[in-house]
Amino acid sequence: MEKKPTRDGFGEGVVELGAKRQDIVVLSADLTDSTRAGWFKKKFPERFFSMGVSEQDMISTAAGFALAGKRPFACTFGVFAAGRAWDQIRVSVAYMNLNVVIIGTHGGISVGPDGPTHQAIEEITLMRALPNMTVLVPCDAIEAKKATIASASHNGPVYIRLGRSGAPVITKPDDSFTMGRANVLKQGKDVAIIACGCEVYEALLAHDILKKEGIESRIVNLHTIKPIDEELIIKAARDTGAIVTAEEHTVMGGMGSAVSEVLSREYPVPVEFIGVKDRFGESGDPAELFKIFELTADDIVKAAKRVIERKKKE
Amino acid sequence: MTKKPDIKDLERIARDIRVDILKMLACAGSGHTGGSLSMVELLVGLYFYKLRCDPDRPLCETRDIFILSKGHGCPALYAVLAHMNFFKKEELCTLRKAGTRLQGHPQKGLPGIEASTGSLGQGLSVANGHALAARLDKDKKRVYCIMGDGELDEGQIWEAVLTAAHYKLDNVCGIIDNNKFQIDGRTEEIKNLEPLKEKWKAFNWEVLEIDGHDLKEVTAAYDKAETIKGKPTVIIAHTVKGKGVSFLENQNKYHGVAPTQEELERAIKELKG
Numbered sequence: 001m002e003k004k005p006t007r008d009g010f011g012e013g014v015v016e017l018g019a020k021r022q023d024i025v026v027l028s029a030d031l032t033d034s035t036r037a038g039w040f041k042k043k044f045p046e047r048f049f050s051m052g053v054s055e056q057d058m059i060s061t062a063a064g065f066a067l068a069g070k071r072p073f074a075c076t077f078g079v080f081a082a083g084r085a086w087d088q089i090r091v092s093v094a095y096m097n098l099n100v101v102i103i104g105t106h107g108g109i110s111v112g113p114d115g116p117t118h119q120a121i122e123e124i125t126l127m128r129a130l131p132n133m134t135v136l137v138p139c140d141a142i143e144a145k146k147a148t149i150a151s152a153s154h155n156g157p158v159y160i161r162l163g164r165s166g167a168p169v170i171t172k173p174d175d176s177f178t179m180g181r182a183n184v185l186k187q188g189k190d191v192a193i194i195a196c197g198c199e200v201y202e203a204l205l206a207h208d209i210l211k212k213e214g215i216e217s218r219i220v221n222l223h224t225i226k227p228i229d230e231e232l233i234i235k236a237a238r239d240t241g242a243i244v245t246a247e248e249h250t251v252m253g254g255m256g257s258a259v260s261e262v263l264s265r266e267y268p269v270p271v272e273f274i275g276v277k278d279r280f281g282e283s284g285d286p287a288e289l290f291k292i293f294e295l296t297a298d299d300i301v302k303a304a305k306r307v308i309e310r311k312k313k314e
Numbered sequence: 315m316t317k318k319p320d321i322k323d324l325e326r327i328a329r330d331i332r333v334d335i336l337k338m339l340a341c342a343g344s345g346h347t348g349g350s351l352s353m354v355e356l357l358v359g360l361y362f363y364k365l366r367c368d369p370d371r372p373l374c375e376t377r378d379i380f381i382l383s384k385g386h387g388c389p390a391l392y393a394v395l396a397h398m399n400f401f402k403k404e405e406l407c408t409l410r411k412a413g414t415r416l417q418g419h420p421q422k423g424l425p426g427i428e429a430s431t432g433s434l435g436q437g438l439s440v441a442n443g444h445a446l447a448a449r450l451d452k453d454k455k456r457v458y459c460i461m462g463d464g465e466l467d468e469g470q471i472w473e474a475v476l477t478a479a480h481y482k483l484d485n486v487c488g489i490i491d492n493n494k495f496q497i498d499g500r501t502e503e504i505k506n507l508e509p510l511k512e513k514w515k516a517f518n519w520e521v522l523e524i525d526g527h528d529l530k531e532v533t534a535a536y537d538k539a540e541t542i543k544g545k546p547t548v549i550i551a552h553t554v555k556g557k558g559v560s561f562l563e564n565q566n567k568y569h570g571v572a573p574t575q576e577e578l579e580r581a582i583k584e585l586k587g
Contacts (some may be wrong), residue, residue, distance in 0.1 A: 025450070049446060052480075057473035060436040064443015067429060072443075088470070091433040092440055097424045186471075 003166030006197075007105045009144025010162055011036030014073055016145075017152050020042045020065035024152060025065055027051050029058045029076040034164075035105045037075040055085040062100045063092035064157035071099055071152050078104030078120030078161060082127055084212075093157045094130040101151045102127075107137075107161040108248035109276065109293055110198060110286040119281035120161075125253030127159040128226040134158045134179060137224040137247075137255070139200035143223060146177040148253075154179065161197065163248075165286050168201045182229040188216035191304045191311075196222045196255050199246035199274065202290075205297035210304055217304060222285045225255050227268050230262050237267045242311040244272045244303045247294055251275035272303040319363045319533040327360045327397065328529065329585055332558045334393040334406060336581050339572035342410040345418065348555040349570040350390040352493035352526070353460060357394045359532035360458060369399040372425040378455050379444045381429050383437020384462035384491065385419040386570070391427075400426035400475070412536050435452075435468025437461065438488060442474055445483045448464025456540065460489045464496025467505050472517075478546040479518035479533055487539045488548040491526065493555040495566045511550060519548045559584055 013179050017024045019039055026044075028037040030053045041048040051058040055076050062072040074081070081104040082089070093100045102125055111119040127135045136151065136158060138144035151158040151210055176183070185200070195203040200221045210217045218236055222229065237243055243263065245256035256273040263269060276293055290296050322549045331354050338346045360443040361367070366378045381470070384390050389409060396403045401415070401424065408414040415424040419432025429440050465471065479485050490510075498504045507513075514521045520542045524531040539547040555569070556562030559581040562573070573581060 025447075047450070049481075051477065052473075054470075054473035054477070056435075056470040057439045057442075057477055060439030060470070061443040061446070061474070061477065063429070063436075064440040064445070065447050066443075067440065068444050068447030068451075070447050087433055088436055088439075091430065092436050095430045 002169045004141040004169055005164060005166055006138050006141050006144040007036045007164065009138065009141035010103055010148045010160065011039035013145040013148030015043055017149060018047065019182065020070070023069065023071045025070045025072050027058050027062050027072055027074045028161055029080065030074055035075040035103060037103070046083040055080045055167045056088045058083040059088035059102070060092040063098050066098035066100050073101045075103040075105070075116060077106040078123045079106070079118060082120065082123035086126055090130055094132045097132040097156050099154070099156065102157065102159045103162065104159060105162040106164045106209065108163060108197065109281040109289045110163050110165045110185070111246060112165060112286045112289065113283050115283035116280040118257060121250045121276045121281060123159065123161055124225055124247070124249050124255055128258060132156050133226060135161070136179065136223060137161045137196040137225060138223055139197055140171055141169050141222050142169060142171045142173055143177060147223065150177065150179055163198055167198050170201055170204060175232065177223070180224045180227045180229060182232045183221045184218060184222065184232070185221055186219040188218035189240055190216045190242070191308055192218040192220060192240040193214045193246060193300060193304060194220040194222050194233065194236065194243060194259055195246040196225065197248050199295065200250055202295065202297045202300055203246055206300035206304065209297060209301050213301065215304065215308070222255060225258055228262060230256050230266065233259055233262050234267050237263055237269045241269050242307040243269055244274060244300060244307055246274035246300055249275055249280065252278055270307050270314065272307040274300055274303055319529065321529050324358055324362055324529045324533070327356050327362055331358060331390065331393045331397060332585055333582055334396070335389045336573055336578055338389055338393065338406045338409045340575060340578040341407045343572055344410060345389055345572050346386040346570050347562060347572055348495065348566065349384060349387045349462060349491070349493065349527050349569065350542045351557045351559070351562065352555045353387055353491040354390055354557065355527050356460060356489055356491060357390055357530050359383070359529055359536060361394050361398055363533050364536040365458065369426070372400060373545040376455070379428050379441070379538060381456040381457070382420055382431055382439045383459050384434065384465050385431035387462070387491070388420045391420065395426040402440040408474070424504040434465040435470040438471055438474035439477070441486055442477050442483060446481060446485045456485050456487060458487045458489060460491055462496070463490055463494065463501050463507060464504070466490070466507055473520065475514070475517045482528060482544050483546045484543050488546065490548060490550045491553050492550055493553040495555045495569065497569045499566060514548050521547050521548055523550045524552070526553035527557055561576040
């Protein structure tokens with residue numbers, strides 16, 4: 001299967017946007033090649049702004065661009081955007097509901113060898129807490145490109161979480177992508193696995209393993225964490241009665257929490273959480289780290305069986 | 315050809331603005347008295363002399379931009395905007411009350427407010443973004459930003475100082491309301507900023523130093539700043555916290571405290587002389 005980092009999808013998308021629209025500008029906090037902002041810089045140097053290692057300044061400057069009618073993309077690693085510049089995103093961007101797209105690459109432990117300081121595992125929590133903010137977590141490079149293009153026409157701020165490592169390309173260019181509308185990739189009635197980012201691929205693998213054991217799992221690609229697709233989540237709970245959430249992110253306040261907020265209010269069913277369990281990341285090969293942090297398809301399979309057992313008891 | 319400022323007229327306006335600031339703060343029962351009064355002339359000189367803006371079309375494309383980075387001083391800005399007719403003067407008494415457009419710190423949405431601020435240190439970056447966009451559009455607009463001296467403790471200010479100098483943003487004019495106090499006390503005791511002028515110079519800014527209560531100097535500095543090319547300009551305005559009312563001047567307890575009704579009456583008597 002073809003593998004491609006989701007950050008490449010952003011690079012392609014923003015270059016395409018730049019060619020079509022003069023209002024697109026890109027700001028970068030010194031990680032220009034890593035975030036793929038460099039692809040835009042190469043094509044449109046006059047609309048590219050190097051901000052140095054100054055993430056806070058970059059975000060508020062992007063706000064100024066947006067106030068002046070531009071469509072800025074502010075690019076850096078997720079930890080430095082969502083973490084270090086959180087207050088700037090809160091006050092300069094979200095509070096004014098400005099059209100700023102924040103590109104947070106190197107999300108999750110799949111960053112690998114650089115270790116915990118560079119592995120963002122809290123951005124979904126941090127960003128979805130902000131009013132007006134839209135939070136997107138594309139599952140592959142194709143979806144990342146679509147998310148990039150869609151975000152440039154969205155009214156209000158958008159945070160796009162992207163990954164460093166090659167991610168299996170599992171969607172097709174003509175698959176639909178609508179912000180706020182999750183996609184069902186596989187139908188199933190026994191359990192629903194709601195995943196985002198690179199966990200969508202793990203969920204698909206889990207689907208096949210479960211199928212061999214006679215368990216029908218529904219796979220949902222929840223690419224938009226906020227605004228969340230309540231309708232589809234409630235329907236999944238109603239149809240299956242058992243939910244597993246899977247994210248390469250802390251389980252504290254992340255996508256699984258967002259799903260649970262909907263379910264506990266609208267249609268309570270047992271939920272199991274796949275994600276980083278209240279700990280920091282660590283250095284290592286991404287595949288190995290996925291095993292250590294229990295983010296693999298096998299871990300999802302176990303969680304699915306656990307939640308089905310819980311459903312039976314209730 | 316620059317028009318000549320009518321200093322006497324501006325001084326009269328400044329006095330009226332001070333009265334309104336104190337009235338609205340007393341009515342609200344809370345708010346930042348000292349840092350509002352210290353920047354009155356800086357705002358009056360800007361809005362009533364220099365800034366291109368149209369209260370009937372607050373978002374018109376040819377306007378200049380003003381960002382109040384020290385958002386807590388907003389009573390002064392609200393009073394100025396009301397005097398300019400961006401909104402009705404009666405609205406001033408809604409300051410800080412539920413449902414008001416006059417939030418405790420500026421919120422975009424109120425006509426004339428260009429950016430929501432309040433968390434210190436962010437305004438100069440926002441101003442730079444505006445200035446960079448204007449340059450991209452070959453737009454001649456100028457962007458002004460008032461910062462507090464205490465606010466200069468924020469690291470982001472110095473990131474933005476680097477950015478404006480790096481991009482040679484001569485359409486940016488920073489203004490420091492250097493009233494020598496921050497909430498905890500004298501800036502020199504809390505975190506010394508000196509030598510301040512030399513710092514900005516070393517960061518490749520043009521520095522103008524003025525008496526921030528002398529409208530002749532204030533308006534002359536705005537004129538001068540416009541002529542500086544190839545780098546941004548900062549005006550270090552020496553001001554007095556609580557300026558204009560004897561018992562408020564340099565009394566830091568009024569940083570975030572509004573005058574009582576009795577104090578208000580005394581203050582108005584003093585201001586109206």
